[in-house]
Amino acid sequence: MSQRILVWDVPTRVFHWLFAISFAASWYISEADEWLSFHTFFGYLMLGLIGFRLIWGVVGGHYARFAEFMCSPLAGWRYLRQALSGAGARYIGHNPAGSQAVLLLLVLGLAVCLTGMFTQGAEEQQGAVSGWFGVKTGVMFREAHGYIAILMLVMVIGHLLGVAMESRLHKENLARAMVTGIKEAPQGSAVSKPFRGVGALLLMMAIAFGIWWFFYAWHEPVEQRLGHDDAKLEGPHVAFVGPKLSDNAQWREECGSCHLAFHPSLLPARSWQKLMAQQDRHFGTDLALDADVSAALLEFLVKNAAENSKREAAFKINRSIKPDVTPLRITETPYWVGKHREIADSVWRSAKVKSKANCAACHLDADAGTFEDAAMQLPR
Amino acid sequence: MFRIYTVIGLVSVAAMGLATQPAFAQTPNETLASFKTAAAGDAKFQGFSATRGEQFFKAKHGKEWSCASCHTDNPAAPGKHANSGKDIQPLAPSANAERFTDMAKVEKWFKRNCNDVLGRVCTAQEKGDVLSYLLTVKK
Numbered sequence: 001m002s003q004r005i006l007v008w009d010v011p012t013r014v015f016h017w018l019f020a021i022s023f024a025a026s027w028y029i030s031e032a033d034e035w036l037s038f039h040t041f042f043g044y045l046m047l048g049l050i051g052f053r054l055i056w057g058v059v060g061g062h063y064a065r066f067a068e069f070m071c072s073p074l075a076g077w078r079y080l081r082q083a084l085s086g087a088g089a090r091y092i093g094h095n096p097a098g099s100q101a102v103l104l105l106l107v108l109g110l111a112v113c114l115t116g117m118f119t120q121g122a123e124e125q126q127g128a129v130s131g132w133f134g135v136k137t138g139v140m141f142r143e144a145h146g147y148i149a150i151l152m153l154v155m156v157i158g159h160l161l162g163v164a165m166e167s168r169l170h171k172e173n174l175a176r177a178m179v180t181g182i183k184e185a186p187q188g189s190a191v192s193k194p195f196r197g198v199g200a201l202l203l204m205m206a207i208a209f210g211i212w213w214f215f216y217a218w219h220e221p222v223e224q225r226l227g228h229d230d231a232k233l234e235g236p237h238v239a240f241v242g243p244k245l246s247d248n249a250q251w252r253e254e255c256g257s258c259h260l261a262f263h264p265s266l267l268p269a270r271s272w273q274k275l276m277a278q279q280d281r282h283f284g285t286d287l288a289l290d291a292d293v294s295a296a297l298l299e300f301l302v303k304n305a306a307e308n309s310k311r312e313a314a315f316k317i318n319r320s321i322k323p324d325v326t327p328l329r330i331t332e333t334p335y336w337v338g339k340h341r342e343i344a345d346s347v348w349r350s351a352k353v354k355s356k357a358n359c360a361a362c363h364l365d366a367d368a369g370t371f372e373d374a375a376m377q378l379p380r
Numbered sequence: 381m382f383r384i385y386t387v388i389g390l391v392s393v394a395a396m397g398l399a400t401q402p403a404f405a406q407t408p409n410e411t412l413a414s415f416k417t418a419a420a421g422d423a424k425f426q427g428f429s430a431t432r433g434e435q436f437f438k439a440k441h442g443k444e445w446s447c448a449s450c451h452t453d454n455p456a457a458p459g460k461h462a463n464s465g466k467d468i469q470p471l472a473p474s475a476n477a478e479r480f481t482d483m484a485k486v487e488k489w490f491k492r493n494c495n496d497v498l499g500r501v502c503t504a505q506e507k508g509d510v511l512s513y514l515l516t517v518k519k
Contacts, residue, residue, distance in 0.1 A: 259464035283463070288491055354465035361465065 005191045007092055008181040009061030010199025015053050016178055018206055019109070022046040023156065027149065036374035040120060040127065041213045045206060047113040050106055052202060061192035063093035069102070076100035080162075083169060090170045092185045098166070101159045108152040115145035123312050124372065135315045245311070245369045248300045254293060258285070260360050263369025264301045265309035266330045268318050272301035274326050313371050331356040343378070352379040408473045408480035412511050419504035428505070433513030436506055441498040447510070450493075456517050472517040480511060 008016075026042035029035035057066040079096040082088040088095065094102055121129035122138030133141070167174045177183045181194070245263060255261045264272065276298045279287040289297070306318035313335075320335035327333050331340075340356070347353060352361050359366035365375040412428070419425045437447045437455070449462040456475040459468035470476045480486055494502040502510075 257468075258461055259466045284496070285492060286495055288488070352465075354460075355463060358465035 002184050002186050004182050005185045005189060006181050006194060007063050007183045007185070007192055008178060009064055009192045009195045010181070011052075011056055011060060011195050011202050012064040013178060013181055014199045014202050014206075015049055015056070018203075019046060019049050019053075019105075022049065023109070023152070027153065030149070033373040033376050036372075037213075040116070041210070043113050043116045044128075044213075045209060046109055047117070048209070049206075050109050050113070053106060061195060062190045063192050069094040069099040071096045071099055073100055083165060086169065088166075088169060092183060092189055095166065097162060098159075101155060101162060105152065105155050105159065108148055108155060112145060112148045112152055115141050115148060119145050125310055125312070126372075131310070135310075135312050138312075246300075246304045250293070251297055251300050254289060254297060259355075259357055260366050261369075262330060262357075262359075264304035265306050265311050265314035265369065266317060267305065267327065267333070268307055268321060269302045269305035270326045271328060272298060272305060275328055276301070278328075311370075329357070347378060350379065405482050408511065408515060411480040411483060411486060412508060412515070414483065415504050415508035415511060419508055422505070425505065428508040428512040430509070430513040430516045433506075433509030433511070437510055437513060443497055443499055445497050447493065447497060449497075454517075455514055456519050472514045472519070474515075474517060474519045479514075 022042040022045050026039050026046070029039050056064055062068060075096040076099065077097075079088055083095075083097065091098075117127055117129055118133060119138055119141040120127040121131065122133035122141055123135055125131055163174045172184065181192075245265065251264075252261050267275075275282070276294055279289060279294065306314040309315070317330070317333050317335045320338070321327060321333055330336055348356065354361075359371075361379050363371055363376055365372055416428070419428075437451075438453060440446045445462055450468060451459040451471045455472040456470050458470055460466070461468060469478075471479060473479045490502055490507055494500065494506075
């Protein structure tokens with residue numbers, strides 16, 4: 001005699017699908033800089049979900065507990081071979097191979113979230129662990145993040161194949177069981193409690209986090225920028241707002257009227273010294289600044305120059321310049337040239353851009369000097 | 381107890397609001413008057429002309445740019461730097477109350493911009509003509 005019983009409690013199901021969505025979504029948008037803030041959102045969401053699942057694996061419903069489905073990897077392997085030959089026994093909860101997948105996915109998920117967080121903290125000096133590591137360490141984290149994500153994708157595909165295979169083998173729809181929670185089970189099997197309240201709370205917390213994030217990461221209204229009223233039509237654009245950089249009203253006034261006030265961290269000190277020394281031939285114009293104004297500006301510029309900044313762009317720009325070269329343009333530094341190589345000529349010539357030095361045409365945060373990946377948008 | 385803090389708070393906010401009111405050093409008309417004083421030294425001076433100022437503003441003077449290259453043909457509209465593409469606030473006082481209220485700033489920019497457009501400094505006559513023209517531009 002068999003009966004239909006509740007196997008997967010509500011929190012486990014909510015966790016499962018939110019986890020799946022987080023993974024799929026962050027993978028899907030991982031290449032696009034302008035979606036980075038969403039990518040990080042799904043990362044933090046996943047981290048929170050894993051935290052919940054670890055607790056739920058101890059205190060949760062019968063079939064959700066680690067003690068119920070924990071087994072040795074060897075048993076998992078043996079089961080996999082049996083199943084492949086069409087002879088695997090049917091389990092009500094996770095089968096031994098499936099339980100290996102669950103544990104591995106949790107571990108890999110944790111690793112991918114942490115390395116992602118460290119990458120952001122080191123390379124962009126942002127996020128929960130901002131400033132814990134230097135920019136150089138960030139490169140290592142970034143690579144680890146990429147490899148672990150690929151490993152996780154392989155696991156996910158394996159998990160999906162396993163579900164499909166099991167479903168055929170035992171003529172039941174395992175995917176649907178993860179939606180409804182109900183499975184066929186012999187009389188006398190343990191029944192799970194639904195825990196509806198916990199499930200609803202988990203879902204609500206995830207949604208609340210999403211809403212909060214949306215407002216937190218929404219970049220200052222684009223349309224406030226002069227002459228860019230049409231920006232309203234360009235659709236929602238979410239950027240990750242970075243830490244505030246050093247600022248100076250006099251510098252903005254004197255160096256920010258003909259062009260964007262290029263943040264001092266975008267060039268090394270020797271470049272600023274040369275620029276100020278040659279201010280009578282400033283790209284065809286005589287700046288004709290008073291001596292005391294020049295001195296004050298130079299002090300601010302040198303104090304915050306690339307070599308004195310913790311920013312990723314500053315570090316990489318400075319690293320790319322040969323020690324015996326003193327560029328007068330940011331747009332001539334090898335790092336800048338490399339980063340902008342792939343932009344089409346037609347974009348540079350378009351009326352909205354006109355000059356390579358018109359950083360604000362593409363970088364919404366150019367005025368703040370942060371040049372976050374996520375605040376980049378080519379004009380349409 | 382709390383009320384007294386509220387009152388102190390409100391009063392200081394109001395005081396700060398008053399203090400941060402833009403205090404312009406002078407009006408555009410006063411700026412025009414000082415150009416007049418400077419120009420009057422020339423015996424041939426016969427007053428400023430908005431029409432002449434407009435022609436001067438929109439014409440090229442042997443170099444690549446005119447004043448309008450950056451400030452556009454309509455000085456009441458936002459301009460765009462001919463070289464860097466940066467937005468420039470309107471130049472006409474009717475559209476931008478800060479213009480021509482700070483003599484040091486005015487002279488600084490006349491010096492730079494005239495150098496870019498004419499390759500020399502502008503005369504008081506030219507500055508007065510341009511300002512007379514800009515003062516006639518309606519929003």
